[in-house]
Amino acid sequence: MQRSAPRLTRILAAAAVPVMLVVAGCSSDSGSGGGDGAGEAGGAKATASATASATPSPTPTVEPAKFAKLPTACKAIAAKTTASLVPKAKNENGTAAASTDLSHRSGCSWNGLDDKGVKGSQYRWLDVSFYRYDSEVSLGSGQARAQENFAKELGKIQATAGAKTLSTAPVAGVGDEAKIVTYTVNKTGEDFPYASVVARSGNVLVLLSYNGAGYAGAPVPRAKTIVEGATKAAKEAVASVAAANK
Template sequence: MHRNAKRVVVRTLACAAVPVLLVAGCSSGSGGEDSAKSAKSSAAPTTSAPPSPAPVKFTTLPDPCETLTKKTVKAVVPGAKTGKNLGSKDADGYGTCLWSGLDDFQYRALTVSLKRFDSDVTLGSGGQRAAKYAGQQVAAVSQDTANKNVKDTPLDGVGDQATSIAFETEKKSGKKAEEYRGQRVVAVTGNVVVTVDYEGAGFETGKTPKADEIREDAEKAAKEAAAAVK
């Protein structure tokens, strides 16, 4: 009797344990699916708007031949009539004007070049790109082996920042060589670079112009041209 009673109790406990295991198995499987769904949901990529280029100060350029008044042109380039627009396929991005004249064997030539930069998310803001280009324009004078006695100095009151570079060079006309004095002024205003190149020489009985004269006239033109960028 005792042995039979023990067997009945063991069988009863074993049968009672089966539903508990089944319930536990189902609960574990359901929780795993919910966790997987939650993980997938949290790992889903989120989309964001691409970065926008920084705004620029200037979106257009003036006609380079209209950056100087007739009075200034007459004073700086005696004998010059009208400026020659050298043309550009992108007038809002780049432009150059040339004035040249000969008066009593005194030759003068002046160019005003304007270059505008837009902002680019990979290349930098318009102002940063303009500053980099300005540095290249300044360095180009000393890198030209034809130029000698190169001297550059900071220039205040022209654009946001400017550099004035003096130099001398020799040019041949046939068998004869002429001494030229030149001045380049590079100014940055916003996202625009203004480059003024000015040179002078004395032909025949004319004398080579003084360095101070060339520098003052070039800087005067550069200040006026930079102010014309609006």
């Protein structure tokens, strides 16, 4: 009995060692498993964050401008039309307006005095201007910019100093939108009836003005004649914009 007791003690001690190792191993595996889970979650978050940051923001866009060119202003209205509206013009081919950028701004004018001797003289003036607006993300589309300036230019004409019997009306069949402003201004002691047209075609604005006066006893031009002349010339000017871009 005395010899078997120590032997039993040694056997129990030896048997206890694997059990401790197994328990320790489980504890270690458990801790390691928890660490891997946290790493996977962190990695997923990092990947999602990287994907989100890598996704590009949408690039701002704007509607393209309809027209890229302007017509040659002095050829935008037919020669026979300018000849009938401005008889005896000083320059039958028109006088081009000064411009540093003909792709965006251009103009032309005709004026002349038709002297009828003792019957007096008739004076006429016709001018046309073109303005083209590009589409820019920071400013908006060319069409929208032309619309905005359409309203501004119309307002300027309606605010003409000394204008009498001023009236505004839409003009059908001229571009995308058009209005004509009629009024009378007294200059050099004579009444000048005016007809000014503001028209828009796409991203191009067309401004046209026609007026006249009678001198030395000649009658004042009829308002109807001035309106009809301005409307005809405006239609040709607006049509020339599309023709220049074919």
